[in-house]
């Protein structure tokens with residue numbers, strides 16, 4: 001089995017979640033640096049238009065969104081698990097809550113501290129893509145509210161750990177730990193001592209150290225050209241999931257995929273499979289040949305298109 005390829009950038013918090021998953025499983029992986037904002041000419045040919053980071057590529061199969069990426073890594077490398085006791089639903093639900101209540105808040109707390117050090121082009125681009133202003137004034141204006149929001153969520157995390165358990169679901173690390181960790185990692189890495197002073201981190205420090213200690217596995221740099229060539233040289237894996245969409249969409253049909261949040265990537269392809277967890281489309285382009293692009297169900301909407 002060829003080593004997974006992660007299209008990511010170093011300061012991307014969601015990418016940190018996947019890097020830690022590689023660490024937990026002790027995997028070799030290829031790292032392709034992708035830009036933090038468009039144009040992303042070496043990414044979107046693989047993804048049928050999805051532009052977020054990170055994206056996981058295994059040959060001619062491309063997995064979008066960390067919720068699906070972690071499940072796919074687990075499927076291919078089951079031990080040690082990211083879902084102790086088989087608790088995928090619990091880990092997913094906790095991950096969802098943690099990210100939705102801390103990611104934007106932690107990112108905006110960091111930009112309120114970084115101020116003018118945040119590239120103007122990034123601030124401008126995110127205004128359209130995320131409908132959110134990471135500029136100095138707007139971030140500073142929101143700082144008191146983000147401190148309140150983060151206090152509420154981080155206190156919940158501290159409460160989960162209060163009985164002395166090493167990880168959120170108990171004795172073993174799970175996907176939920178990685179999801180709850182990466183926004184705090186981002187705030188601390190970018191906001192430094194100022195962020196430390198604003199957040200109730202003391203009850204979380206030992207837990208954060210345990211998550212950080214998972215490491216990143218063995219990372220090998222890869223060029224975008226080599227990643228595209230790897231897709232072109234491979235065939236997508238046979239689709240394992242049922243052709244069953246609750247709204248009546250069927251394999252072979254052209255579809256458009258949207259997200260249920262602010263992003264509006266133009267994702268289009270031919271539906272090749274769907275089940276309750278995952279949707280797969282076929283996408284063809286000269287530089288990559290034919291690829292299968294996989295999306296999670298949760299957070300994504302599939303329409304005839």
Ligand SMILES: N[C@@H](CCC(=O)N[C@@H](CS)C(=O)NCC(=O)O)C(=O)O
Nearest residue numbers: 012013014036051052053065066067
């Ligand atoms: N739900 C997605 C969220 C991914 C996400 O928002 N990633 C950020 C970077 S950490 C992003 O893509 N920002 C815009 C960009 O990089 O172009 C996931 O779990 O992968």
